[in-house]
Amino acid sequence: MTGQPRILEIRQNVLKRNDVIARELRERFRAAGVCVVSLVSSPGTGKTMLLEKTLALLRPSARVAALVGDLATENDAARLARSGAPVRQIVTGTVCHLEAEMVRNSLADWNLAELDYLFVENVGNLVCPASYDLGENARVVLMSVTEGEDKPLKYPAIFHGADLAVITKLDLADAVEFDSDTALANLSAVNPGVHVLSLSAKTGAGMDRWIAMLRGWRGM
C-alpha cells in the first residue's frame, strides 16, 4: 500500500559538498599565510600568458606556485614551469571546470606555508566555473579586447562573482576597435563597483598595476 504523496521540506544547497571543501581550503590557506588567486576566462583570453609573466615578475621577491586546470594536455603547465615556479596540472578529463575537491587533492602533498602566492588557473570556460567556490582569496575574471565588449552581459554569473576584472591583450585594442567605455559599463552593470585593470602581458603595459594589486591582496 502506498499513501498519498506528501511534501518534505529539506532546504539544502546542491553544491553544499563543494562549499564545505572550499571553506576547509580557505581556512587552510589562511593558516598557511598563502594568498590564493584564481583566474577564469573563456579559452584563448590569455590566462596562461598572464600567469607566465606574473610568475616571472613576482618570483624575485615572492614564493609562487600554480595549479592549472585543463580538459586535456599538460601544455600550459609545461609553459608555466619555464618560470622555475612549482606548477601542477589538473587534467579534468571531461569535466569543464575545477571543483574544490580537485584543488584539495592536487595540493595534498604541498607545504602551503612555503608559499606566498598560489595561482589557480581554471579551465577555459565562462559558464561552469561560476558555480564552484575553490576557497580562493580572490577570483579574477579575464576578458580580452578581441572578445567583444558584451562578454559580461552574456555571462553575468561569472562576471558578477569576480573580485577583479582584467581586460587583456590591450596591445590589440586599436586593431579591433575595442570600445573601452562600453566594456567598463557592461562590467559595472553585472558587478557594480568591480575593480577593473587593463593590461597587455605581451608588452608589459599595465602589469605594474596588476602586480601592485597582488601585493595588496597579500598584505591583507
Next chain:
Amino acid sequence: MHELSIAASIVDLAQEEAHKRGVRVLAVHLKLGPLAGVVRDALLGSFEMAAAGTPLEHSRLVIEELPVIVFCPQCDARRSVSAQSLCCPQCGTPTPEVLQGAELQVTALEVDS
C-alpha cells in the same frame, strides 16, 4: 556543460534524504537563481539522465526560477532586476548588494511513503 554533474548531485542529495526517511521520491523541488550559472533546460534534461537506473528514475524535477533581487540604498528598497543590469530600475543607482539570485537549492521532496 556542468548541468549533468549538478543533476547527479541533486539525485544523490534527494536519494540520501529519501533513504534516511524510508520514502520514495516522486519529485524534487529546486529553487534556481540566474546568478547560479545553471541553465534550466539543460538541468531538466540532465536530471532525467542522472536519475536513470537509480531509485529516482521517473521522478520529476520541479524548478522554480527566482528573479534577482537587489537592495537599492538610495530608495531604501528591494528591487527586482535583470542579471545584466544590477541597478535600481526606479532611480538608476548601482546596486551591488544582491539579496537573491544565486540560489541552487533543493527546497522540498514530494514523496510517497
